[in-house]
Amino acid sequence: MITTKTGVRNKLTPLKEKNNKENGFAIDLLSTCLVIIVAFFLVLVMLTFSKVVETKIDADIIGKNYLYRMEQQGYFKGTDKDDMIKSFKAKGITTSNESVELKINTDTTVKQVAYGTPVTLDFTVTFANPMYDYLPERVGAVGIKAKGLLAKDFSYTLKYTTTSKW
Numbered sequence: 001m002i003t004t005k006t007g008v009r010n011k012l013t014p015l016k017e018k019n020n021k022e023n024g025f026a027i028d029l030l031s032t033c034l035v036i037i038v039a040f041f042l043v044l045v046m047l048t049f050s051k052v053v054e055t056k057i058d059a060d061i062i063g064k065n066y067l068y069r070m071e072q073q074g075y076f077k078g079t080d081k082d083d084m085i086k087s088f089k090a091k092g093i094t095t096s097n098e099s100v101e102l103k104i105n106t107d108t109t110v111k112q113v114a115y116g117t118p119v120t121l122d123f124t125v126t127f128a129n130p131m132y133d134y135l136p137e138r139v140g141a142v143g144i145k146a147k148g149l150l151a152k153d154f155s156y157t158l159k160y161t162t163t164s165k166w
Contacts, residue, residue: 051130055127058093066080067121067162071162096132100125102126119163
């Protein structure tokens with residue numbers, strides 16, 4: 001307030017009054033370009049991880065189908081693993097080298113049990129990280145195992161339990 005009454009404000013910025021130039025065109029577009037780049041990156045990440053969610057849902061469905069089969073048989077047969085691998089391959093759930101890595105964990109019921117006894121299907125499936133294709137070839141430092149977003153493959157472990165009804 002004091003500066004406007006005494007006229008000091010005009011004396012502090014005399015060059016600005018004579019300079020009638022506006023901001024440059026590139027400066028105006030810089031923020032817009034930055035927002036577009038960030039939005040593109042976010043859409044790319046969203047689409048990529050929607051593929052991961054879709055793969056996990058497919059793995060859940062396959063796991064539940066084999067759990068229902070176990071419920072009727074009373075155990076997980078040795079041939080069920082081969083059928084399960086075929087199901088994963090048919091859905092396109094493969095690792096980065098186009099193979100199906102399926103590990104049946106030790107909690108899985110592999111011997112036939114009596115009616116009403118709990119049966120468990122516990123397995124781990126490994127599938128390719130869709131984001132890995134967009135990353136540079138060498139992301140991590142030498143000797144460091146890449147995890148999370150930077151990993152070449154993801155592992156997904158599922159454990160289901162129900163009662164035998166055979």
